[in-house]
Amino acid sequence: MMLLRYAVSRIATMLLTLWVVSVLVFVIINLPPGDYLSNQIAELRATGQAEGVAKAEFLRTEYALDRPIWEQYLIWVGFAPGPQGFSGLIQGNFGWSFEFDRPVGEIVGDALWLTVLVNLAAVLFVYLVALPLGVLAAARSETWVDYTAGFVGYLGLATPNFLLALMLFYYGHKYFDLPIGGLMAPQFEGEPMSWAKVKSILVHLIVPTFVIGTSGAAAMMQRLRANMLDELSKPYVETAIAKGMKPSKMLRKYPLRMAFNPFVADIGNLLPAMVSGSVLVSVVLGLQTIGPYLLTALRSQDQFLAGFVLMFVAFLTLVGTMISDMLLVLLDPRIRMGNTRT
Amino acid sequence: MLDRSLLPRLPGLRLLTAALASTLLQFSGAAAQPPVAETPYWADEIDKGAMPPAADRIPQEPLVVDLVAKGRTTGVQGGKLRTLVGRSKDIRQMVVYGYARLVGYAPDYTLQPDLLRAVDVEDERKFTLHLRRGHRWSDGAPFTSADFEYWWKYITLNEEITPSGPPEWMIVDGKLGTVTFPDAHTVVFEWDTPNPGFLPLLAQARPPFIYRPAHYLRQFHLDFADPEDLFTLIEQERVKSWAALHNKVDNMYKFDNPDLPTLQPWTNVTGEDQNSRAIFVRNPYFHRIDSEGTQLPYIDTVEMGIVGGGLIAAKANAGEVDLQARGLDFRDVAILKKGEVDGGNYRVNLWANGTASQIAIYPNLNFADPVWREVMRDVRFRRALSLGIDRRMINRALYFGLANEGGMSALPQSPFYDPTDLDAWSTLDLDRANALLDDMGLTDRTPAGLRRLPDGRPMEFVVETAGERQEEENALAIITDTWRELGIRLIMRPLDRDILRNRIYAGLSMAGVWYGWDNGLPRAETDPQYVAPTQQEFFAWPMWGQYYQTMGELGEKPDYPPAERLLQLNWDWAHTDDPAKREGIWNEMLDIHADQQFAIGILNGAPQPVVVSRRLRNVPEEAVWAYDPGAHFGIHRMDEFYFADDPQQAAVE
Numbered sequence: 001m002m003l004l005r006y007a008v009s010r011i012a013t014m015l016l017t018l019w020v021v022s023v024l025v026f027v028i029i030n031l032p033p034g035d036y037l038s039n040q041i042a043e044l045r046a047t048g049q050a051e052g053v054a055k056a057e058f059l060r061t062e063y064a065l066d067r068p069i070w071e072q073y074l075i076w077v078g079f080a081p082g083p084q085g086f087s088g089l090i091q092g093n094f095g096w097s098f099e100f101d102r103p104v105g106e107i108v109g110d111a112l113w114l115t116v117l118v119n120l121a122a123v124l125f126v127y128l129v130a131l132p133l134g135v136l137a138a139a140r141s142e143t144w145v146d147y148t149a150g151f152v153g154y155l156g157l158a159t160p161n162f163l164l165a166l167m168l169f170y171y172g173h174k175y176f177d178l179p180i181g182g183l184m185a186p187q188f189e190g191e192p193m194s195w196a197k198v199k200s201i202l203v204h205l206i207v208p209t210f211v212i213g214t215s216g217a218a219a220m221m222q223r224l225r226a227n228m229l230d231e232l233s234k235p236y237v238e239t240a241i242a243k244g245m246k247p248s249k250m251l252r253k254y255p256l257r258m259a260f261n262p263f264v265a266d267i268g269n270l271l272p273a274m275v276s277g278s279v280l281v282s283v284v285l286g287l288q289t290i291g292p293y294l295l296t297a298l299r300s301q302d303q304f305l306a307g308f309v310l311m312f313v314a315f316l317t318l319v320g321t322m323i324s325d326m327l328l329v330l331l332d333p334r335i336r337m338g339n340t341r342t
Numbered sequence: 343m344l345d346r347s348l349l350p351r352l353p354g355l356r357l358l359t360a361a362l363a364s365t366l367l368q369f370s371g372a373a374a375q376p377p378v379a380e381t382p383y384w385a386d387e388i389d390k391g392a393m394p395p396a397a398d399r400i401p402q403e404p405l406v407v408d409l410v411a412k413g414r415t416t417g418v419q420g421g422k423l424r425t426l427v428g429r430s431k432d433i434r435q436m437v438v439y440g441y442a443r444l445v446g447y448a449p450d451y452t453l454q455p456d457l458l459r460a461v462d463v464e465d466e467r468k469f470t471l472h473l474r475r476g477h478r479w480s481d482g483a484p485f486t487s488a489d490f491e492y493w494w495k496y497i498t499l500n501e502e503i504t505p506s507g508p509p510e511w512m513i514v515d516g517k518l519g520t521v522t523f524p525d526a527h528t529v530v531f532e533w534d535t536p537n538p539g540f541l542p543l544l545a546q547a548r549p550p551f552i553y554r555p556a557h558y559l560r561q562f563h564l565d566f567a568d569p570e571d572l573f574t575l576i577e578q579e580r581v582k583s584w585a586a587l588h589n590k591v592d593n594m595y596k597f598d599n600p601d602l603p604t605l606q607p608w609t610n611v612t613g614e615d616q617n618s619r620a621i622f623v624r625n626p627y628f629h630r631i632d633s634e635g636t637q638l639p640y641i642d643t644v645e646m647g648i649v650g651g652g653l654i655a656a657k658a659n660a661g662e663v664d665l666q667a668r669g670l671d672f673r674d675v676a677i678l679k680k681g682e683v684d685g686g687n688y689r690v691n692l693w694a695n696g697t698a699s700q701i702a703i704y705p706n707l708n709f710a711d712p713v714w715r716e717v718m719r720d721v722r723f724r725r726a727l728s729l730g731i732d733r734r735m736i737n738r739a740l741y742f743g744l745a746n747e748g749g750m751s752a753l754p755q756s757p758f759y760d761p762t763d764l765d766a767w768s769t770l771d772l773d774r775a776n777a778l779l780d781d782m783g784l785t786d787r788t789p790a791g792l793r794r795l796p797d798g799r800p801m802e803f804v805v806e807t808a809g810e811r812q813e814e815e816n817a818l819a820i821i822t823d824t825w826r827e828l829g830i831r832l833i834m835r836p837l838d839r840d841i842l843r844n845r846i847y848a849g850l851s852m853a854g855v856w857y858g859w860d861n862g863l864p865r866a867e868t869d870p871q872y873v874a875p876t877q878q879e880f881f882a883w884p885m886w887g888q889y890y891q892t893m894g895e896l897g898e899k900p901d902y903p904p905a906e907r908l909l910q911l912n913w914d915w916a917h918t919d920d921p922a923k924r925e926g927i928w929n930e931m932l933d934i935h936a937d938q939q940f941a942i943g944i945l946n947g948a949p950q951p952v953v954v955s956r957r958l959r960n961v962p963e964e965a966v967w968a969y970d971p972g973a974h975f976g977i978h979r980m981d982e983f984y985f986a987d988d989p990q991q992a993a994v995e
Contacts, residue, residue, distance in 0.1 A: 042843055111617075182618050
């Protein structure tokens with residue numbers, strides 16, 4: 001019951017936050033001078049291409065870019081009628097992408113599942129690498145295991161992802177015949193799922209997963225090690241060992257569980273990170289995730305596309321924090337909401 | 343033989359060519375034209391009866407290309423060409439590469455009829471376009487004057503589709519031209535006064551497509567379609583109005599609608615949900631054939647991969663392209679050459695860039711600061727800046743000395759190329775530059791050795807860049823040192839391209855860096871508008887350009903004698919059709935630019951790497967890489983490239 005009441009109040013604040021975010025997003029996107037179409041027109045003029053200017057002019061009136069900014073905002077969200085009546089975010093119309101000349105909903109829909117796929121693979125990689133290494137480094141702290149793990153971890157953090165990607169592509173192709181860029185062989189795109197297609201995707205995922213994963217793994221490893229060391233120095237550990245408990249069992253049963261707490265809290269960040277986290281890498285590796293779309297949209301002031309993606313990320317962040325808060329309340333009896341109990 | 347040049351203006355000659363055309367008409371299909379061979383690629387369709395045989399697909403008067411006369415070899419049909427672009431919207435490059443235009447540039451930059459059989463020109467104000475009989479769209483529907491009529495009456499003059507009204511170029515000296523359609527194969531464009539820019543416009547990389555596939559587009563037009571069907575379509579496509587829908591499907595340039603018939607050598611067959619590549623197959627009704635009767639293009643399919651811009655060089659290195667220049671920079675040459683040696687089965691050609699200058703500095707003569715403006719308007723200052731640039735060092739540092747050093751002028755491939763223009767005020771001479779500045783009275787110096795402006799401020803010359811090209815910034819870094827010896831401090835400020843442009847237009851920017859004129863290859867018939875102060879897009883005179891573009895509503899009236907002279911020359915050019923006079927005008931305009939240093943060019947003809955598969959034939963070793971005029975590969979006629987495995991032939995090349 002208490003949880004339900006908490007959830008309802010959280011949803012109310014969420015809507016309010018979303019509204020504030022929508023205003024901020026729209027204002028910030030429109031801060032640079034000009035808009036997509038006037039830039040487009042200037043570009044066409046500058047290169048002497050008369051054709052196309054008329055089309056851009058047409059789009060400008062069609063999408064109300066000739067109105068003042070506050071009016072554009074209201075039309076975008078769906079509070080005010082546009083040239084063709086009410087049709088905004090609230091009405092389920094996510095707008096038009098000028099850059100890609102397709103409805104925003106279509107672009108985002110296509111890219112979304114690939115984004116999730118890439119990032120899930122990366123998260124999996126992070127957990128598989130970071131957890132054992134972090135625990136090992138803490139348990140054998142100040143030995144060569146610890147130092148090696150630390151060194152590798154720092155290397156992962158310090159190497160720029162795009163550089164790592166290019167290196168892996170070059171040598172991966174040269175020695176292992178790995179494909180360069182993309183998420184599947186081109187002929188599979190738009191095809192129904194098949195064994196060959198799955199295989200192609202898996203092969204294409206190797207380099208991106210490694211690249212996105214390494215820096216994340218390094219950060220997580222260090223955090224886990226620090227948390228573990230904290231726990232390991234506590235009296236209960238000594239007590240357990242003194243009473244003859246096997247170290248490996250002891251480690252699993254108590255300090256590891258304690259050290260895990262921050263990772264549950266991290267679930268909140270996981271969702272938005274899946275969308276925005278790998279923007280740069282996706283751009284460099286030419287993956288068809290949402291990242292490159294967002295970057296192009298921001299650069300070219302393709303405002304409806306950029307606006308929608310940012311709103312979407314904000315929405316995911318809110319949902320994610322809510323989920324993690326609820327989970328923490330359920331999982332860790334020591335955490336209580338301040339005002340519900342005394 | 344049908345590849346005639348544009349008809350000359352002399353009436354007698356015009357009659358002669360017309361007579362020639364009618365003779366050809368009688369002979370067409372028989373003696374004048376070789377028998378047309380069947381296309382293996384379409385064998386299945388022809389067997390099934392879904393497509394007529396090749397001889398019936400090409401126009402009755404096809405364009406016969408004499409490859410041997412062009413110094414090329416005749417080839418065979420077949421094969422798949424792989425190339426890459428960096429963004430999904432760049433699939434429109436296929437329209438550029440394909441380069442089927444009503445009239446197009448030949449390799450020597452003369453205009454030739456292409457889709458058209460011929461053009462009659464009267465006093466440069468009446469243009470009669472003759473279509474080829476039996477010419478068809480890629481879906482087999484006839485291509486006739488009705489397609490021009492649809493463009494004119496139902497697109498251009500329809501206020502919902504074109505709210506901005508007819509295009510600027512239809513209006514000459516304030517009056518709208520007329521378009522008439524005497525018969526199915528003739529279209530007449532007519533103005534009261536000469537419109538010499540009309541034909542070059544049609545030959546652009548992005549031309550105004552003054553014809554549209556009417557039979558296809560009618561189903562999206564409110565004047566023709568059933569309103570209910572149209573409404574369902576609008577809902578389906580999630581657009582807002584029928585005009586938006588029409589605009590969405592009508593993309594001759596974007597080339598993203600597979601259903602839209604085309605006249606290009608290859609048609610787009612890519613489904614909508616393809617994000618990583620686009621496929622183009624040969625247009626079965628293409629109008630060009632070689633002299634042995636093989637229908638062009640030689641290559642069956644083109645596969646255009648869409649990858650992140652940074653991966654193009656890596657993929658080329660791995661041998662994953664057959665033809666690639668876009669997305670490759672000079673700095674990629676090292677990795678490309680390495681791949682060539684490592685058995686990449688390709689070769690790297692270096693073509694010359696076609697812009698008038700690879701890097702040019704534009705002092706803003708309309709800068710808002712009155713003191714600076716006065717200084718920059720003094721030609722001695724601009725000459726001193728130009729004399730203070732070590733072009734040799736920049737060339738060596740950035741292009742291994744492979745570019746041509748010199749100011750902004752016509753390129754060697756242009757008839758107006760003049761080495762004196764190239765060298766004018768553009769060789770390093772610090773003494774002379776200092777003398778010019780002293781002569782201006784800028785002798786007062788700060789303790790740090792900088793010259794002072796007349797009002798006492800130190801000379802800090804702020805140059806703004808679009809922040810996109812490393813080479814610009816590297817060049818400016820080199821210039822900083824030599825200008826320091828003139829007592830001028832160069833401050834570089836990278837901005838975003840749009841912000842840079844807006845700042846310059848508003849007069850807020852002291853100087854900008856950009857390419858030189860896009861077209862470094864002017865000919866007598868090239869419109870000289872872009873070298874006269876008529877466009878704000880030329881960063882040296884944004885306000886004067888605005889004044890001209892808005893007919894005096896915005897901007898400032900030019901009040902600088904050389905600029906006024908350029909304006910006058912531009913007017914003169916448009917109001918004469920004497921080729922000799924036009925040559926004179928062009929020469930004078932280019933001389934003025936060289937003398938005045940409105941834009942300080944640094945070097946031109948910078949090398950553009952072009953990766954070509956060893957199996958690909960007919961690709962020139964050396965050529966000019968330019969978007970307009972030339973349409974990148976377009977002017978080199980990509981439809982004439984073909985694949986061959988014969989090593990001997992490779993050796994001959």
